[in-house]
Structure formats: structure tokens, C-alpha cells
Amino acid sequence: MTDELTFSAPTGNPGAPTDTATAPTDTSGAPTDTAAAPSERLNLSGLFPVPTSQLALIVVDVQNDFADPAGSLFVSGAPEILPQVNLLVDAARLDNMLVVYTQDWHPAHTPHFAPDGGIWPVHCVAYTAGAALHPDLRPGPDILIRKGSRGEDGYSAFSLRDPVSGVTSSTPLDQILRDRGVAGLIVCGLATDYCVRATAIDAAARGYLTVLDLMAVAAVNLQPGDGDRAIAEMAAAGVRMADQHKLQPVSAERPS
Numbered sequence: 001m002t003d004e005l006t007f008s009a010p011t012g013n014p015g016a017p018t019d020t021a022t023a024p025t026d027t028s029g030a031p032t033d034t035a036a037a038p039s040e041r042l043n044l045s046g047l048f049p050v051p052t053s054q055l056a057l058i059v060v061d062v063q064n065d066f067a068d069p070a071g072s073l074f075v076s077g078a079p080e081i082l083p084q085v086n087l088l089v090d091a092a093r094l095d096n097m098l099v100v101y102t103q104d105w106h107p108a109h110t111p112h113f114a115p116d117g118g119i120w121p122v123h124c125v126a127y128t129a130g131a132a133l134h135p136d137l138r139p140g141p142d143i144l145i146r147k148g149s150r151g152e153d154g155y156s157a158f159s160l161r162d163p164v165s166g167v168t169s170s171t172p173l174d175q176i177l178r179d180r181g182v183a184g185l186i187v188c189g190l191a192t193d194y195c196v197r198a199t200a201i202d203a204a205a206r207g208y209l210t211v212l213d214l215m216a217v218a219a220v221n222l223q224p225g226d227g228d229r230a231i232a233e234m235a236a237a238g239v240r241m242a243d244q245h246k247l248q249p250v251s252a253e254r255p256s
């Protein structure tokens with residue numbers, strides 16, 4: 001497998017809004033609207049040198065406590081990424097990619113939480129409304145990974161860490177992906193500087209060709225610049241970045 005990922009530049013009319021029903025004739029190159037119309041269709045095939053059947057989409061922690069302004073650990077910018085996350089899910093389904101969602105899934109008391117000595121407000125307690133997937137997220141992933149249920153710091157979709165002992169363990173995700181022959185991953189969701197970062201770096205370390213969609217992530221930014229620093233760390237770990245010019249909406253079905 002080549003280590004070289006080429007982001008093929010889309011041909012013609014770059015950046016123009018695409019709408020299958022009323023395709024604009026104006027090719028002025030206006031920036032693509034971030035609030036994508038439902039009829040838009042992302043072309044994921046150009047991102048990887050492997051067939052889309054060997055790809056998986058990982059949607060990290062798009063849960064009410066992070067994505068709803070009333071959530072206990074609301075991530076500013078989360079509502080704005082939801083349309084792009086859903087476009088990714090739609091495209092992944094059309095391309096027969098495995099669709100994986102993750103959920104932070106904590107007990108009511110864990111050293112992860114500030115009242116128990118950790119750094120975070122209580123969030124995503126198992127089976128509460130805050131832990132539920134955001135209602136605007138497309139329902140029905142192929143695989144659902146819940147992390148942190150035994151009190152671990154569940155930042156990564158691949159690995160868990162006991163916050164007291166420091167002992168690490170694995171989630172089932174890596175084995176699931178290997179069993180299905182997955183070679184490449186697209187990662188999106190919340191939050192850039194924590195669970196997305198940990199998941200993408202773990203994925204690259206496990207040998208997956210890993211692409212982060214910068215249009216479909218948002219950061220907590222406890223410290224200003226945390227999100228940008230996390231992106232730099234992911235890039236240094238081998239994660240490739242895709243932005244709107246490289247993960248280009250296309251208006252028609254690809255020839256198969």
C-alpha cells in the first residue's frame with residue numbers, strides 16, 4: 001500500500017454551490033456555503049488510494065452534552081458542523097462504507113469528572129439525555145462504540161485509560177475494522193482537541209490511512225488555540241487534513 005495520499009483536485013467549477021435540482025450556471029467560484037443543502041453529495045473516493053468499500057467513517061461523540069447549547073459541556077461551533085457530518089454519513093452509506101459512531105458513556109461518578117477530582121463538568125452519563133446522540137445526527141450507525149463506561153478516560157475510540165492507575169486497554173473497534181478489511185478512515189465530530197484528536201492519532205498509529213475533515217470538527221479550546229494545536233499534532237502523527245476544497249461536494253452520482 002502506498003504511503004502517498006493524493007487529494008485529487010476537483011475539476012471544473014470549484015467551490016460553487018451544487019444542487020442537483022437547480023444547478024447554477026454561474027461559475028463565479030463563490031465559496032461553498034458551510035450550511036450544505038441536503039441534495040449535496042460528497043465525493044469521498046478521491047481521498048484515498050483504496051476502494052471506498054475499504055473505508056470507514058468515524059463520527060466521534062456527536063452527543064447532546066457536547067452538541068446542544070444546553071449541554072453540560074457544549075462545544076462552541078458544534079451545531080455548525082452537523083450538516084457536514086450528515087453529508088459525510090450520507091456519502092459513506094452510498095459508497096458502502098462502514099459507519100461508526102462513538103459515545104462518551106460515563107458512570108455518574110468517575111475521576112474523569114470535576115466533583116470526583118477530574119477536570120470536566122459531569123457530562124454524557126450513561127442513559128441520560130445528555131449522553132444521547134444529537135437528534136439532528138443521521139440515525140442508525142453500523143457500529144456504536146461506547147467508551148468510558150467503567151470510569152476510564154474514554155477519549156479515543158480505540159483505547160481507554162484508567163485515570164487513577166494509568167492502565168490502558170482497547171475498545172473493540174480496531175478488531176472490528178480489521179475483520180472487515182478496513183484500511184482507511186475519515187474522522188469527524190467532537191471535540192477536535194480531545195476525542196477527535198485521540199481517535200485520529202490512535203488510528204494513524206494503528207496503520208490506518210486517516211483523514212480528518214476540517215469542516216466537520218469543532219474544538220473545546222479550554223486554552224485559546226487548543227484546536228489548532230491538536231490539528232498540528234494530528235498532522236505530525238500522519239493524519240491527513242481535508243478541507244472544503246479537497247472534500248468537494250459533487251452534484252451527480254459517480255460512475256461506479
Ligand SMILES: [Zn+2]
Nearest residue numbers: 104112124154
Ligand atoms: Zn468524557
